[in-house]
C-alpha cells in the first residue's frame with residue numbers, strides 16, 4: 001500500500017471558535033512527513049484525531065486504508081503514537097517501563113527490548129530509575145515504547161520539544177536511523193522549521209487551523225526559496241493579504 005495515511009477534509013471547531021478547517025493530505029510509505037506550524041496552529045488537534053483520541057466534526061482519517069473511527073483496531077494495528085510528553089513510571093527503571101509497554105504485544109520478546117534500548121541509546125542507562133533521566137532520555141524512552149512493537153508508521157507530536165541542541169540532534173538521528181533500518185514511515189509535528197528541513201522529505205504547513213501549503217521539500221522550494229523559513233514567511237504574507245481582501 002502506497003498511501004498509508006489519508007486525511008480528507010478534517011474539520012473540528014472548538015467552542016472558542018478555534019480549531020482546524022478542511023485538512024486533506026496523504027503520506028506515502030517511506031516518507032518522513034513534517035507537519036509544521038507555529039504554536040496554536042492546530043497540529044495536536046489533527047494528530048489526536050488521526051490516532052483516534054479525538055473526533056472530527058467533519059472529514060475522515062484512513063490509516064493503511066482503514067477508517068480510524070469505524071475500524072479502529074485494524075487502522076492502528078501497525079501504528080506507534082507519541083503525542084504530547086512521553087509518560088513513564090518514574091520510580092521504575094527505563095527497562096522495566098519498556099518491558100511493561102512490551103507486555104501488551106505477545107510477539108515482543110526481551111531481545112526486542114534490548115534491540116530498542118540500543119537503538120535509542122539507553123542501553124547503559126536501562127537500570128536507572130526514569131525519575132533520574134534527563135528530558136532527552138525520557139523522550140528517547142517514549143520513542144522506544146512507541147517502536148517496541150515494530151510499527152510501520154510512527155505519529156510523533158513535537159518529539160524534540162523542550163530539548164537542548166544535543167537532545168534534538170539525538171532524536172533526529174534516531175528518527176533517520178529508524179526510517180532507514182526499520183523502514184518506519186513518520187508523521188512528525190514541530191514548530192521548529194529548521195528541524196523539519198533537516199529531517200523531512202515532505203512538508204505540510206499549517207497556519208491558523210488551515211493547510212496553507214503541502215508537498216515534497218524540493219518542489220516547495222523550487223529554486224525560489226533558499227529555506228523553508230523563507231517559504232513559510234512568503235506563504236503567511238500571501239495568506240494575510242488574501243484574508244485582508246476577503
Ligand SMILES: Nc1ncnc2c1ncn2[C@@H]1O[C@H](COP(=O)(O)OP(=O)(O)OP(=O)(O)O)[C@@H](O)[C@H]1O
Pocket residue numbers: 014015016018019037038039040041042043044045046191
Ligand atoms: N480542548 C480545546 N478546547 C478549546 N480550544 C482548544 C482545545 N484544544 C485546542 N484548542 C485550541 O485550538 C487551537 C489549536 O491547538 P493545538 O493544540 O492543536 O495547536 P498546536 O499546533 O498543536 O500548538 P502547540 O505547538 O502550541 O501545541 C489553539 O488555538 C488551541 O487553543
